[in-house]
Amino acid sequence: MTEFNTRAIHDGQTPDPTTGAVIPPLYLTSTFKQDGIGGLREGYEYSRSGNPTRTALQDTLASLEGGTHAFAFASGLAAEDTLLRATLVPGEKILVGNDAYGGTYRLINRVHGEWGITNLTVDFTDLDAVRAAVATHAPRVLWVETPSNPLLRIVDIAAVAEIAQASGAFLVVDNTFATPSLQQPLTLGADVVVHSLTKYLGGHSDVVGGAVIVRDANLAEHIGFLQNAVGAVAAPFDSWLVSRGLKTLGVRIDRHSDNAEAIVAAIEQHPAVEAVLYPGLPSHPGHEIAARQMRRFGGMVSVLLRGGEAAARQLVETTTLFTLAESLGGVESLIEYPAAMTHASVAGTALEVPANLVRISVGIEDARDLVADLTVALDALPA
Incomplete structure (x- = not known):
């Protein structure tokens, strides 16, 4: 495998085969011509379902995080919302760090809480406390930020991954602060990585977006269905801006x-x-x-x-x-x-x-x- 900076510039960024343009085109289109009913070119029919510019970004994100599938959304919270829908059903529990980002906690507590999801908090830097909380409450999802926002606490991803795997829970790591340039949670045992693309990955304070990256094909299929069904997708121009930002990450x-x-x-x-x-x-x-x-x-x-x-x-x-x-x-x-x-x-x-x-x-x-x-x-x- 090539090194990080090389992949950030080249993976998902194939020059245009028609013109040779080094930077892939920006596909500002809502729909795609079909060659007969159901005759889709490269699988594209409607830009909510798929757009080549978003696909390029998703391919780059999957490569940089060591995942197999990535999904880009209109905001970080839209990405998190879709992930929560994919991993939890009413009656299940989620274990959240006790210094998580306020917007994430608001989404989990006030939005998903009203739909029957119970959230519990724990200090993820205390592994004994994590084990006790998992044993007592059997959460379906463990949600970690490391470094955390804003107290910059550090969680041992590999150690928490072992706890999650032993209990059958999903381990989600918000990698926004570190970025894949500094750490790759999937390689340390996490099941899912989430990002606010608005931050370091875009890098220029000119775009809002979010992403989910996974390795498991079944989870990817579920997230992909919800990405299309719910529809909070990253727009083509936003995707293009983040792709540009990633090249210098x-x-x-x-x-x-x-x-x-x-x-x-x-x-x-x-x-x-x-x-x-x-x-x-x-x-x-x-x-x-x-x-x-x-x-x-x-x-x-x-x-x-x-x-x-x-x-x-x-x-x-x-x-x-x-x-x-x-x-x-x-x-x-x-x-x-x-x-x-x-x-x-x-x-x-x-x-x-x-x-x-x-x-x-x-x-x-x-x-x-x-x-x-x-x-x-x-x-x-x-x-």
């Missing part, structure tokens, strides 16, 4: 990681900082696991501030290069206050995030400028 992730490491080194001892949450730090409780299952430690950094909520709010509103915005994984640096933004929906639950937490998506600008911007904002916080 490896080099971007390395720059994100370089810059994150520089920022962590610069602010870890700052008097306004209570703690820096970054798996690349030897002091991080998941550092050894991350070093084992990830190629590098990524571009996401979270910071706990000594000044509490007021300091956190002031910091995110006073940076210049770090733009106050939700989302992450773009080339530009973003900063946000999770308690009132991305994770507001989990306030008052077991997933509530600390009030003094700031989440930083480190971009690919020059590290010296990013460090200076963040340091000036930290210096301005009340002593």
